[in-house]
Amino acid sequence: xxxxxxxxxxxxxxxxxxxxxxxxxxxxxxxxxxxxxxxxxxxxxxxxxxxxxxxxxxxxxxxxxxxxxxxxxxxxx
Numbered sequence: 915x916x917x918x919x920x921x922x923x924x925x926x927x928x929x930x931x932x933x934x935x936x937x938x939x940x941x942x943x944x945x946x947x948x949x950x951x952x953x954x955x956x957x958x959x960x961x962x963x964x965x966x967x968x969x970x971x972x973x974x975x976x977x978x979x980x981x982x983x984x985x986x987x988x989x990x991x
Contacts, residue, residue, distance in 0.1 A: 973991075
């Protein structure tokens with residue numbers, strides 16, 4: 915039973931870790947002062963959701979008096 919569990923765990927980890935390919939360094943040979951390691955992860959492209967184009971009616975321009983009434987909460991559209 916333990917061997918089956920270990921095999922299953924190893925199988926799951928191997929699918930996550932990827933292949934046994936050679937690791938290639940992306941650090942330039944000119945860059946001699948490397949203090950941090952950076953990683954690049956490639957994934958499938960994420961497509962933006964289709965947005966529905968709705969045209970809103972433009973609000974009528976407010977006059978000076980409409981703005982004054984709106985300031986005090988008395989303006990009705």
